[in-house]
Amino acid sequence: MKLSNKGRYAVRAVFDIAFFHAGRPAQVKDISERQRIPPRFLEQIFQELKRAGLVSSKRGPQGGYSLTLAADQVRVGDVIRAVEGPIVLCASDEPSSSAQPIDPTEAALSELAGQLQACFDSVTIASICQRATQMGLGPGGLQGYVYVI
Secondary structure: OOOOHHHHHHHHHHHHHHHHHOOOOEOHHHHHHHHOOOHHHHHHHHHHHHHOOOEEEEOOOOOEEEEOOOHHHOEHHHHHHHHHOOOOOOHHHOOOOOOOOOOHHHHHHHHHHHHHHHHHHOOEHHHHHHHHHHOOEEOOEEOOOOOOO
């Protein structure tokens, strides 16, 4: 399985809102600069996240995008499915028109697909924020470094 840039950017954008804005609306230009995501592409991603109910938008000078749920309730799998569709689709996921038993390879692939989805769903945006804090990242960038000129 290979995750597209769209999926990666969506996770980075949702992380950015949760980590750097803590409940306040985030503007696309700020997220775009910080995460190095093209602004037009980011707008498209936010439209899909909004349709999925993961973000909401507010217009005006104090507007932007914000999470509709707490960061500990937003799973990476939710974000990826919102922009990419199902993480893995096996033939056995589709309704069968015959009464024949499932092919053993399809049964194995279906089981693996479920495990893969569970892996993506086990990581929340809040856990990524905790990891960023442990790495020394803060709202102003990397923390812990003092530059003296």
